[in-house]
Amino acid sequence: MYNFEYNRPASLDDALKALSSGEEVKLMAGGQTLIPTLKQRLAQPSKVVDLSGIAELKGITVEGNAVVIGAMTTHATVAASAEVKAKIPALANLAHGIGDPQVRNRGTLGGSISNNDPAADYPAALMALGATVHTNKRQLAAEDFFAGMFTTALEEDEILTKVSFPVPEKAAYAKFAQPASRYALVGVFVAKTSGGVRVAVTGAGEDGVFRVSDFEAALSKNFAASALDGITVPADGLNTDIHGAADYRAHLIGVMAKRAVQAAG
Amino acid sequence: MSATGIGASVRRKEDLRFLTGRGNYTDDINRPGQTHAYILRSPHAHAKINAIDISAAQAAPGVIAIFTGKDMAADALGGLPCGWQIHSRDGSPMKEPGHPALVVDRVRHVGDQVAVVIAESLGQAKDAAELIEVDYAPLPAIAHPGKALAGAAPQVWDEAPGNLCYDWIIGDEAEVDAVLKGAHHVTRIELTNNRLIPNAMEPRAAVGEYDRSTGDYTLYTTSQNPHVIRLLMGAFVLHIPEHRLRVVAPDVGGGFGSKIYHYAEEAIVTWASAKINRPIKWTAERSESFMTDAHGRDHVTTAQLAMDKDGKFLAFKVDTIANMGAYLSTFAPCVPTYLYATLLAGVYKTPKIFANVRAVFTHTVPVDAYRGAGRPEATYLVERIVSQAAREMGLDQAELRRRNFIKREEFPYQTPVALVYDSGDPAGCLDKALKLADYAGFEARRKEAAARGKYRGIGFSTYVEACGIAPSAVVGSLGARAGLYECGQVRVHPTGSVTVFTGTHSHGQGHETTFAQLVSDKLGIPIENVDVVHGDTAKVPFGMGTYGSRSLAVGGVAIDRAMDKVIAKAKKIAAHLLEAAEADIVFENGEFSVAGTDRKKAFGEISLAAYVPHNYPITELEPGLEETAFFDPLNFSYPGGAHLCEVEIDPDTGVTEVVKFTAVDDFGRVINPMIVEGQVHGGLAQGIGQALLEACVYDEDGQLITGSFMDYTMPRADNLPNFSLDTHNVPAPDNPLGVKGCGEVGAIGSPPAVINAIIDALSPLGITAISMPATPPKVWQAIRSARPSVAAE
Numbered sequence A: 001m002y003n004f005e006y007n008r009p010a011s012l013d014d015a016l017k018a019l020s021s022g023e024e025v026k027l028m029a030g031g032q033t034l035i036p037t038l039k040q041r042l043a044q045p046s047k048v049v050d051l052s053g054i055a056e057l058k059g060i061t062v063e064g065n066a067v068v069i070g071a072m073t074t075h076a077t078v079a080a081s082a083e084v085k086a087k088i089p090a091l092a093n094l095a096h097g098i099g100d101p102q103v104r105n106r107g108t109l110g111g112s113i114s115n116n117d118p119a120a121d122y123p124a125a126l127m128a129l130g131a132t133v134h135t136n137k138r139q140l141a142a143e144d145f146f147a148g149m150f151t152t153a154l155e156e157d158e159i160l161t162k163v164s165f166p167v168p169e170k171a172a173y174a175k176f177a178q179p180a181s182r183y184a185l186v187g188v189f190v191a192k193t194s195g196g197v198r199v200a201v202t203g204a205g206e207d208g209v210f211r212v213s214d215f216e217a218a219l220s221k222n223f224a225a226s227a228l229d230g231i232t233v234p235a236d237g238l239n240t241d242i243h244g245a246a247d248y249r250a251h252l253i254g255v256m257a258k259r260a261v262q263a264a265g
Numbered sequence B: 001m002s003a004t005g006i007g008a009s010v011r012r013k014e015d016l017r018f019l020t021g022r023g024n025y026t027d028d029i030n031r032p033g034q035t036h037a038y039i040l041r042s043p044h045a046h047a048k049i050n051a052i053d054i055s056a057a058q059a060a061p062g063v064i065a066i067f068t069g070k071d072m073a074a075d076a077l078g079g080l081p082c083g084w085q086i087h088s089r090d091g092s093p094m095k096e097p098g099h100p101a102l103v104v105d106r107v108r109h110v111g112d113q114v115a116v117v118i119a120e121s122l123g124q125a126k127d128a129a130e131l132i133e134v135d136y137a138p139l140p141a142i143a144h145p146g147k148a149l150a151g152a153a154p155q156v157w158d159e160a161p162g163n164l165c166y167d168w169i170i171g172d173e174a175e176v177d178a179v180l181k182g183a184h185h186v187t188r189i190e191l192t193n194n195r196l197i198p199n200a201m202e203p204r205a206a207v208g209e210y211d212r213s214t215g216d217y218t219l220y221t222t223s224q225n226p227h228v229i230r231l232l233m234g235a236f237v238l239h240i241p242e243h244r245l246r247v248v249a250p251d252v253g254g255g256f257g258s259k260i261y262h263y264a265e266e267a268i269v270t271w272a273s274a275k276i277n278r279p280i281k282w283t284a285e286r287s288e289s290f291m292t293d294a295h296g297r298d299h300v301t302t303a304q305l306a307m308d309k310d311g312k313f314l315a316f317k318v319d320t321i322a323n324m325g326a327y328l329s330t331f332a333p334c335v336p337t338y339l340y341a342t343l344l345a346g347v348y349k350t351p352k353i354f355a356n357v358r359a360v361f362t363h364t365v366p367v368d369a370y371r372g373a374g375r376p377e378a379t380y381l382v383e384r385i386v387s388q389a390a391r392e393m394g395l396d397q398a399e400l401r402r403r404n405f406i407k408r409e410e411f412p413y414q415t416p417v418a419l420v421y422d423s424g425d426p427a428g429c430l431d432k433a434l435k436l437a438d439y440a441g442f443e444a445r446r447k448e449a450a451a452r453g454k455y456r457g458i459g460f461s462t463y464v465e466a467c468g469i470a471p472s473a474v475v476g477s478l479g480a481r482a483g484l485y486e487c488g489q490v491r492v493h494p495t496g497s498v499t500v501f502t503g504t505h506s507h508g509q510g511h512e513t514t515f516a517q518l519v520s521d522k523l524g525i526p527i528e529n530v531d532v533v534h535g536d537t538a539k540v541p542f543g544m545g546t547y548g549s550r551s552l553a554v555g556g557v558a559i560d561r562a563m564d565k566v567i568a569k570a571k572k573i574a575a576h577l578l579e580a581a582e583a584d585i586v587f588e589n590g591e592f593s594v595a596g597t598d599r600k601k602a603f604g605e606i607s608l609a610a611y612v613p614h615n616y617p618i619t620e621l622e623p624g625l626e627e628t629a630f631f632d633p634l635n636f637s638y639p640g641g642a643h644l645c646e647v648e649i650d651p652d653t654g655v656t657e658v659v660k661f662t663a664v665d666d667f668g669r670v671i672n673p674m675i676v677e678g679q680v681h682g683g684l685a686q687g688i689g690q691a692l693l694e695a696c697v698y699d700e701d702g703q704l705i706t707g708s709f710m711d712y713t714m715p716r717a718d719n720l721p722n723f724s725l726d727t728h729n730v731p732a733p734d735n736p737l738g739v740k741g742c743g744e745v746g747a748i749g750s751p752p753a754v755i756n757a758i759i760d761a762l763s764p765l766g767i768t769a770i771s772m773p774a775t776p777p778k779v780w781q782a783i784r785s786a787r788p789s790v791a792a793e
Ligand SMILES: Cc1cc2nc3c(=O)[nH]c(=O)nc-3n(C[C@H](O)[C@H](O)[C@H](O)COP(=O)(O)OP(=O)(O)OC[C@H]3O[C@@H](n4cnc5c(N)ncnc54)[C@H](O)[C@@H]3O)c2cc1C
Pocket: A026, A027, A028, A029, A030, A031, A032, A033, A034, A035, A051, A071, A072, A075, A097, A098, A099, A100, A103, A106, A107, A108, A109, A110, A111, A112, A113, A114, A115, A119, A120, A121, A122, A154, A158, A159, A160, A161, A181, A182, A183, A184
């Protein structure tokens, strides 16, 4: 780890001020990705701004037909939240399946999606549920927020504040964990919403999370696992690594999608 | 049986300190004036070093010194020695290239040591290391053992043409070939034994300290055998005599073999501490552990098993290529030879065996003994080919094995590959395991699973292994450059409490409890009054350390022998105090009495008399009560057993779940059943891990792909079922305590049981082989190739 200045502002405004101070600033949520990156000397910020002191970035509320979760809300909090369990149980399940207890107690929704690891779980939920990402200066549809592997629409001086998840009719997330890291090798989030069925896949795509329109069309007609029989996802554009080739991932997308549909009931 | 004696499941005395964070590990040790070392390592698998420029780094804040291989060479230091010499079939000694602690002009694997930066803080050392400019000329590399012998393969060493370290044989090839030719049936197999990364929980660490007032050196290190390190480093590398060098291996958090060896960092910090006249600490980061701890296994093998029409084994022929890595680690050469091929008889009466083992150099981390060391590789091969033979012969797995088992009454049994098994009962173990596993009900379970869309299979492994690594004369005749006895010292204090000094080393095995039980049992004193000391060459007279499941079978006996001497002397003291003839003194339950009378003295009274010899046979006997024994056994120790694994495979994903695992093992005599069970659990986790999850992967260029836990899959609790365990103990006649080793059997017996279960599950599809680790994509691919329509949906 290189030396850096450490800041822990108590308000969003102070955080934004620190961000625009012209230095190499890194925001820190739970540090679950940032700290290992610093320890491996892969990043050399001059200043780290810890967001954990900002109360307005934390918490879960139900607003109309949406569950709104603050950027600094930990995975453990989401997993245990009565509101989330009641409104979008699939989301609570997803959060419960991230990493291990230590990671869930530190890792945050905002950190996860800002990082946009192509194998992270949350991006699938945001895309399938049609979530809206709020920052200090704008609102973005999930589709417009994720911009490829480890890349988002966030600008240098922008802080993600909360995510608003519309409550679906039914939804489920089926994750096939990469055996070593236990991130998603393939994770499929299926949501039946008033506007139709949305299916989002994480872990498999070279450019991160993506939707499967053929699955969505079939499931919109008939929300049953059997509706997916015979529909395949092409292996082009999917990852190949020691944990599975693209054709295996393509196959698993079908298997996990069916399991998610079954779990959604 | 007393509550703390032999056979009692005494809770581990050491666990309180480990579980409450009070363990004292090497990295917990901080010496006054201590500095920190960071090792600059090669990012290349193979490269020539044109130049190293340290000038900018030397000027960096906090830097005390920077050394390269040239500095070590200038001090005429030796290279890291290899402790075992193998001879090729033509009589020539193995190729033994130099192994400098810091390389001079060429790097030979990713992670090879290029320079050491010593600074006031670790951060400063790392900052400075980034300023070192190494001018590398990258060269082509070879990582895969199966490709290393090919003519066009990049060469690791000029002195080892074709990358061949040795070409070793055991047995008579012509005889075996003749039998293969005329046999009723020959089963053939090709397999690899996957390369593993040990991943002890505690990374390696070393603190070197030079005392300029005495000229003495101290090395604190994460070692399984501090005396061996003192010998190897002192005599061969740094030229420091034993009385000037103390090696301390304090609490050590797991080794599995990887902490047997003498590593470069130990020599570097010890040597450099005198150069800079300050203590130096080095602790591996996890990524350094992945690329510098000696790896395990990595064999490529083809074999043939000849049978008569009844399935009786007639001959077995084996051809193995074993990866040594870039340098010969301390015991590497013996692992794929004398610890491997001598076990190729398994538990069977195969009359003729021939094996050819070619060890090869590659641009990878050295490979050496890892939990089981050679015996897992042998067992995997034997049990895979025997299971395949049963399928080809149309015989039940249990039946083919029974037809070939060495029977209980046939022990001691001389195998055709050098070993004499002292005892065992393979059929007894298997029968018990079949009952415990409800083998009779298996077909019903298979059907039930099929109804749920799962393939269920059962896999067998009936094994024996040779451990308790000792007979010095035997290992010496096979090329070991050291003896393998053990030392035990029993110091009875004036009030009758006891300190035991053992040359073995506990790094998870529970010696502080097991050895205390031996003492409590034999001397009849409370276990709280016994302390076990290990891991310090300044305290323990001598020792060869812990590996090869030798601690109890060799080290325990040494302690027992020392206690015999203590009792013999104590009897003389008691005879004097009780005014009786020595021959009439009986020692029982911690009391010395005169046979047939009620006159007696407690153990503590005798020890007090020994140290306060007012009324004492001083003309015949020295005061004091402390004895030392060295024990060198006449044979290895031969635990064995039967492991049965049941798996269910999900054809949709290729996921294999171990749903049932039964192990019935023969441990001779068990001192602490709970500790033994714990050892079996750990071994099974590693064995199942090897079969299903773990694989060290290098790419074609010799880059380590599985360089972190993000890609190297360690077994976790949820990968494992609840184990069904039992024992079928046949006391070891060749061991004075009747004990057999137990630390490695889980890792030895289980991998073939798992793979055989997968093959059994998939055999209805015509699948006859699957390689380790049987990962989901591999199993899915196998199913898809066998039944394209099912898996393609
Ligand atoms: C062992 C382990 C296992 C894991 N397993 C999983 C898994 O199974 N599934 C999964 O999905 N994830 C997994 N993760 C990731 C983890 O859940 C975290 O979500 C992720 O590491 C981000 O951590 P964090 O929230 O602490 O953010 P940090 O590490 O603090 O930050 C991550 C990045 O986001 C930026 N950032 C953070 N907050 C904001 C904000 N409000 N606005 C703008 N930028 C911001 C930071 O600057 C940084 O670049 C795992 C992590 C570990 C260490």
